[in-house]
Amino acid sequence: MRVIRILVATALAAAVGTIVLSAPPAQAVACGDGSLAFSGGEGTTTSPFLISTEADLVALRGGYTTTPSYYSCAYRQVNDINLASSWPHGIGFSTPGSALYKPFEGVYDGNGYALANLTINASAVSTSSQARELGFIGLSTSGSAAIRNLDLVNATITCGSQAQFAAMLVGQVYGAVERSSATGTINCAAAGDLARMGGLIGFTDGAVSNSWVSGTITVPTTYTFSPNSIGGVIGRSDAHASIQYVLGRVSIVNAAQAVWPGIVTGYNNSGAFLIVFAQSGLTAGLSSQVGAGSSSGAALKSASELQDITTYTGWSISAGRSTSTIWGIDPAINGGFPFLQELPVDHDPSQAPPPILQQLLPSVDGGCVIPGDGAFAYGAAVSGGWTLSWAQWPHGGTGGPVCTRTLVYVSRGWSVAD
Numbered sequence: 001m002r003v004i005r006i007l008v009a010t011a012l013a014a015a016v017g018t019i020v021l022s023a024p025p026a027q028a029v030a031c032g033d034g035s036l037a038f039s040g041g042e043g044t045t046t047s048p049f050l051i052s053t054e055a056d057l058v059a060l061r062g063g064y065t066t067t068p069s070y071y072s073c074a075y076r077q078v079n080d081i082n083l084a085s086s087w088p089h090g091i092g093f094s095t096p097g098s099a100l101y102k103p104f105e106g107v108y109d110g111n112g113y114a115l116a117n118l119t120i121n122a123s124a125v126s127t128s129s130q131a132r133e134l135g136f137i138g139l140s141t142s143g144s145a146a147i148r149n150l151d152l153v154n155a156t157i158t159c160g161s162q163a164q165f166a167a168m169l170v171g172q173v174y175g176a177v178e179r180s181s182a183t184g185t186i187n188c189a190a191a192g193d194l195a196r197m198g199g200l201i202g203f204t205d206g207a208v209s210n211s212w213v214s215g216t217i218t219v220p221t222t223y224t225f226s227p228n229s230i231g232g233v234i235g236r237s238d239a240h241a242s243i244q245y246v247l248g249r250v251s252i253v254n255a256a257q258a259v260w261p262g263i264v265t266g267y268n269n270s271g272a273f274l275i276v277f278a279q280s281g282l283t284a285g286l287s288s289q290v291g292a293g294s295s296s297g298a299a300l301k302s303a304s305e306l307q308d309i310t311t312y313t314g315w316s317i318s319a320g321r322s323t324s325t326i327w328g329i330d331p332a333i334n335g336g337f338p339f340l341q342e343l344p345v346d347h348d349p350s351q352a353p354p355p356i357l358q359q360l361l362p363s364v365d366g367g368c369v370i371p372g373d374g375a376f377a378y379g380a381a382v383s384g385g386w387t388l389s390w391a392q393w394p395h396g397g398t399g400g401p402v403c404t405r406t407l408v409y410v411s412r413g414w415s416v417a418d
Contacts, residue, residue, distance in 0.1 A: 001275070003141070003266075007386065014170055014270070022217045023155065023402045025138055030042040030043055030044050030047070031043025031044060031049075031068070031070070031072065031073035031074070031106075032063065032066060032068060032069070032070040032073055033066045033068060034046075035066055036059045036060075036063055036066070036070055037059070038050055038051065038056050038059065038075075039051065039052040039053065039056055039078065041075075041076070043070070043073035043074060043075075044073075044074055045074045045107060045275050045328070048073070048074035048075050048076040048107070048109065049070075049073055049074065049075045050075075050076055050077075050078050050079045051074070051075050051076065051078065051079075051081070052077070052078045052079040052081070052248050053079070053081065054081055054082075054084060054085070056083075056303060057081065057083070057115075059092070060075060060091055061087060061089075062167035063398065064092075064100075064102035064140075064334075070106075071091070071092060071102060071103065071104045071105060071106060072105045072106050073257075074106055074107040075108045075109065076108075076109045076111050076308075077108075077109065077110045077111045077113045077115070077123070078111060078113070078148070079113060080113050080114045080115075080116070080367055081113070081114070081115050081116070081401040082116045082117055082198070083116065083117050083118055083119065083251045084117075085119075085121040085407075086121050086124070087118070087119065087120045087121070088120070088121070088122060088124065088125045088129075088131070088250055089120065089122060089125075089130075089131035089134065089138055089168075089170065090120055090131070090134060090135050090136050090137055090138035091104050091137050091138065092104030092105075092133070092135050092139040092140050092173075092295070093131035093132065093134075093138040093139050094131070094132050094133060095128065095129055095130065095131065095132065095162075095332050096127070096128060096130065096132065096144075096162050097293045099128070102139070103139045103140055103141040103142065104137050104138075104139065104140045104145060105140065105141065105142035105144070105145050107146045107147075107148075107309055108137065108148075108150065109148050109149050109150075109342065110147075110150025110151060111179065112149050112151070112342055112343030113150075113151065114151040114152075114153050114346075114381075115136070115151065115152050115153065116153040116154055117153070117154050117155075117156075118136055118152060118154075118155040118156070118157075118168075118177075118184075119140050119155075119158075120136075120155075120157050120158065121156075121158045122134055122158060122159055122160035122162075122163060123158050123159065123160045123161070123190055124254050124262065124360055125160060127160070127161060128400045130160035130161065130162040130163070130401070131160070131162075131163070131314060131397040132162055132163060132164045132165065133163075133164065133165040133166075133171035133172045133202070133262065134157050134159060134163055134165065134166040134167070134171050134186075134202075134330065135166065135167045135168060135169055135170045135171040135201075135202065135278075136150075136152055136155070136166075136168065136169055136170070137169065137170045137171070137173065138165075138170075138171045138172070139171060140166075140170060140172065140173045140174065140175055141174050142174060142175055142205065143174050143175055143288075144175060145173070145174070145175030145176070146151065146176040146177075146178070146179070147169065147170060147173070147175075147176070147177050147178075147180060147241050148176065148178045148179055148180060149178075149179050149180065149343060150169070150180045150181075150182070151167055151180070151181050151247055151340075152168055152180070152181065152184070153183055153184075154183060154184050154322070154334075155168040155182060155183070155184030155185075155215075156183070156185055157183055157184070157186040157187070157188075158187050158190075159187065159188035159189075159190055159191040159194065159220075159231070160187075160191070161190055161191060161192045162191075162192070162193075163188055163191040163194055164191075164193060164194060164195045164196065165195065165196045165197070165202035165203050165235070166188050166191070166194065166196075166197045166198075166202050166217075166235075167182075167186065167187055167197065167198045167199065167200055167201045167202040167234075167235065168182035168183075168184050168186060168199060168200065168213065168215065169200050169211075169213070170200075170202070170357050171196075171201075171202040171203070172202055172203045172204075172207055173201060173203070173204050173279075173371055174195070174204070174205045174206045175206045175207075176206055176207045176208075176209075177200075177201060177204070177206065177207070177208045177209075177211060178207070178208070178209045178211065179209070179210045179211065179326065179340055180211045180333065180340075180361075181211060181212045181213065181339075181340060182199065182200055182213045182214075182215070183213070183214045184215045185215050185216045185217070185218075185368075186199065186215070186216070186218065186376050187216040187217075187218045188217070188218060188219065188220055188227075188333045189218050189219075189220050189221065189254075190220065191220045191223065191227070191342060192220070192223055192224040192225070193223065193224050193225035193226060194219070194220055194223065194225075194227040194230075195225070195227070195229060196228075196229045196235035196236045196266070197217060197227065197229070197230045197231075197235045197266070198217075198230070198231045198232070198233055198234040198235035198236075198265065198266070199213040199214075199215055199217055199231075199232050199248060199250035200212075200213035200233050200234060200246075201233070201234045201235070202234075202235040202236075203229075203234075203235055203236045203237075203238070204236075204237050204238065204241045204243075205237075205238040205240045205241050206240070206241060206242075207241070207242050208234070208237075208241070208242070208243045208244070208246060209242075209243075209244045209246070210244075210245045210246070210316075210326050210327070211245075211246050211247075211340075212246065212247040212248065212249075212337075212338065212340070212370065213232075213233055213247075213248050213249070213250055213340075214249040214250065214279050215250055215251075216251050216252075216253060216338075217230070217250060217252055217253070218252075218253040218254060219230070219252060219253065219254040219255060219257045219258050219261075220254070220257065221254050221257050223257075224403060226257075226258075226259050227257060227258045227259065228253060228258060228259035228266065228267070228291075229258075229260050229265075229266035229267040229291065230255065230258040230260065230261045230262070230266045230291070231262045231263070231264055231265035231267075231290075231291065232248045232250035232251075232252060232262070232263045232264060232265075232278055232282070233246060233276070234248065234264070234265040234266075234277060234321070235263050235265065235267075236265065236266055236267045236268075236269070237264050237265055237268050237269065237270045238269050238270060240270065240272055241269075241270040241272060241335055242270065242272040242274070243265075243270075243273050243274070243276055244273070244274035244275060244276070245274070245275055245276075245315055245316075245326075245327075246276045246277075246279050247276075247278070247306070247337070247338060248264060248276075248277070248278040248279070249278070249279040249282065249306070250263075250278075250282065250335065251282040251283050252283045252286060253274070253280075255283050255285065255286045256285060258291070259291075260291030261283075261286055261288075262279065262286075262288055262290040262291035262292075262295075263278045263279075263283065263286060263287075263288065263292045263300060264276055264278045264280075264288070264289040264290055264295075264298045264300075265289075265290050265291070265293075265298070266290075266291040266292070267290075267292045267293050268292070268293035268294050268295065268298075269293050270293075270294075272297075273294070273295070273296060273298045274297050275297060275298070275299030275312075275313075275314050275334065276297060276298045277298075277299055277300075277301050277317065278298070278299075278301070279301060279303055279304060279306055280300040280301065280302060280303070281302065281303075285408060287300075295342040306337055306338070307329070307331070307335075307336040307337055309329045312327070312329075312338065315327055315338075317329060317338060320333075321341065321342070322341055323341065323344070323364055324408070325341055326340065326341060327339070327340060327341065328340075328341050332355065339411060341384055352417045354406065355406050355408045356406065356407040356414075357404070357406050357416065358404070358405050358406070358407065359391055359393075359402045359403065359404050360402065361387065361394060361400075361401075361402060361403070362387070362401055362402070362403055365403070366388075367388075368386035368387065368388055368403035370386060370403065373386070384416065385404070385405040385416030385417075386403040386404065386405045387404055387405065388401055388402075388403060389402060389403075389404045390402065391404070405413045405417075
């Protein structure tokens with residue numbers, strides 16, 4: 001429980017009748033160094049940092065600069081978020097010559113919410129500082145890392161000349177990607193030595209399951225190192241990777257420029273596909289599901305086949321909305337193509353931050369009408385709810401009247417407790 005002790009300078013109060021409020025106390029954390037403020041939580045798997053605003057995500061993206069880094073923490077999104085600003089790189093990245101090597105090794109749970117209009121423009125960054133791995137999560141090298149339950153909508157990824165791995169969701173990952181989707185465009189026409197590029201994932205040596213991607217990716221035509229392992233869904237899947245129940249509907253521009261282009265994946269070194277589908281006919285001149293390696297378990301389907309529920313034998317899928325399956329299919333939803341079922345709207349109360357007790361001295365007239373008190377509700381539009389009580393701390397510890405209220409985190413934000 002946190003207590004905000006907000007003292008009034010006696011002379012100022014007597015002169016102008018105003019209250020001087022201090023900022024909220026630093027957020028208690030179990031991960032990171034305590035310097036970053038999120039919308040709640042402690043950064044652990046049982047109490048993840050809560051992501052509810054663009055500011056939360058910007059803080060996370062820059063969290064590699066602290067010691068310990070915030071890139072090893074756990075996060076849970078608790079709102080749909082519409083990003084307004086452009087990013088120079090995603091969460092987790094490295095720069096040329098490994099001047100910076102900052103992989104994301106935590107857990108990001110989208111919690112079924114959408115992240116819209118992610119724009120990453122690496123070309124606007126100086127060459128020496130450009131990220132080599134691009135995506136919402138650019139670089140993730142830990143096998144225990146996970147990205148799950150995220151709906152990435154209308155993403156725009158623009159590579160710089162240094163880009164080597166590119167995708168909408170994850171550039172390079174060794175952990176799990178599950179129950180997530182991505183739509184948008186990737187333009188790597190300016191990349192000089194692009195090696196792994198996919199609509200959903202650039203490179204994986206981990207587990208990918210129950211995810212889908214739709215959009216367009218552009219392969220460079222001028223390059224230093226011939227682009228290879230270019231796939232509509234995944235650029236390259238390596239020896240320990242497993243990919244199951246994944247759907248791709250991606251067109252590849254300039255696919256003929258790639259050494260190993262594939263409608264599903266450019267290079268599959270794992271052979272561990274289990275019922276992976278991709279839409280045929282989206283890329284002119286490209287008819288192979290895999291550019292090189294095993295294609296077992298990956299199949300190309302027409303649009304009409306992908307809109308037919310009988311195609312998905314073995315999938316957890318039902319007609320329309322359901323809480324008992326992972327996938328749904330309905331002519332009125334997602335263009336008739338399969339969609340991931342919505343997660344429950346109610347959030348686990350155990351993941352919410354603890355209540356916050358707020359206390360401050362009364363105004364000069366002895367009342368609890370606090371001007372601008374909504375500014376002290378952690379970003380929520382909360383005002384009022386104060387009651388006059390007695391506390392030990394005023395007047396040098398002799399005690400006195402104080403205005404008190406308790407904030408509780410309910411579903412998606414702070415509210416005054418009843």
